[in-house]
Amino acid sequence: ASHLNKSHPLEGQKILVTAGPTYEAIDPVRFIGNHSSGKMGFAIADELARLGAEVILVAGPSTQVSHEPQVQRVDITSAQDMLEACLHYFETAKACVMNAAVADYTPTTVASQKIKKQTDSFNIELKKTTDVLKTLGERKRPEQILVGFALETQHEEQYAMEKLRKKNLDFIVLNSLNDKGAGFKTNTNKITIIDAQLQKTTFALKSKAEAAADICQKLVELITS
Ligand code: CTP
Ligand code: CA
Numbered sequence: 095a096s097h098l099n100k101s102h103p104l105e106g107q108k109i110l111v112t113a114g115p116t117y118e119a120i121d122p123v124r125f126i127g128n129h130s131s132g133k134m135g136f137a138i139a140d141e142l143a144r145l146g147a148e149v150i151l152v153a154g155p156s157t158q159v160s161h162e163p164q165v166q167r168v169d170i171t172s173a174q175d176m177l178e179a180c181l182h183y184f185e186t187a188k189a190c191v192m193n194a195a196v197a198d199y200t201p202t203t204v205a206s207q208k209i210k211k212q213t214d215s216f217n218i219e220l221k222k223t224t225d226v227l228k229t230l231g232e233r234k235r236p237e238q239i240l241v242g243f244a245l246e247t248q249h250e251e252q253y254a255m256e257k258l259r260k261k262n263l264d265f266i267v268l269n270s271l272n273d274k275g276a277g278f279k280t281n282t283n284k285i286t287i288i289d290a291q292l293q294k295t296t297f298a299l300k301s302k303a304e305a306a307a308d309i310c311q312k313l314v315e316l317i318t319s
Contacts, residue, residue, distance in 0.1 A: 103146060107188045108188055109191065110180065110189070111135055111150070111151050111152070113134070113135020113156060115197075116173045116195070117171050118200040120201050120204065120205065120209070120218060121206075122205075126201070129195075130195035132156030133302050135191075136158040137302045137306035140165065141303070147164065148166075150187065152168045153168070154170060155171065173223035173224070173226070176194060177226045180226050181233075188238060190238075191309070200223050201219065202219040239317060240261070240263050241266070243266065244268050254286075255288060258290065265289040268285060282301055282302065283299070285309070287312055289312075
């Protein structure tokens with residue numbers, strides 16, 4: 095079968111990858127965002143394409159570019175946009191790797207005009223966004239594979255395992271902030287993969303491209319086993 099092709103083990107597989115931050119509008123000129131660069135998600139998308147997959151890359155605002163012809167980029171802005179795009183593309187995908195740093199909260203209302211400065215203090219009311227990954231986990235069919243990420247500052251592995259269960263994932267990638275050089279905007283990452291059997295694999299600090307290759311290798315194992 096074509097999926098046994100050694101250099102292109104993901105030939106013919108459609109895989110959804112998300113990357114970057116989301117921006118939540120406050121008014122026509124302002125938003126709430128985060129420091130996600132999109133580097134890791136783009137590295138994963140490129141690696142999956144090199145492994146033969148047809149990649150749909152749903153990306154929040156990011157300066158990253160993919161040079162792989164098998165990566166189809168879909169640009170979105172907000173958490174709600176991310177939800178709608180993911181619901182659409184997950185339907186026909188074999189797997190989803192949810193790397194985006196989706197906002198947890200969004201302004202309750204978006205001002206139609208630029209907000210003028212007035213009082214000394216000013217509050218913006220926020221409401222929870224829909225958890226995209228959890229929603230996909232609820233819709234996941236038995237043959238589909240769902241991969242999430244976790245970023246924690248304490249009780250890392252315990253919290254990551256809770257997310258793995260709560261979101262119905264096949265594995266979760268824990269991004270460690272413990273080591274110098276790991277995390278947002280850097281070119282390196284230190285990751286631990288925890289799978290549904292709670293088997294844990296810790297990797298050394300490496301470039302995001304190399305960490306992406308480790309993550310994609312795990313995905314290849316699950317898809318071709
Ligand atoms: N995620 C998502 N939709 C959201 C929030 C998070 O799909 N609205 C996904 C992220 O893309 C990531 C995983 O959920 O793959 C974990 O994100 P993280 O921020 O670590 O966890 P949360 O569940 O949001 O919990 P908390 O921020 O409170 O730790
Ligand atoms: Ca979060």
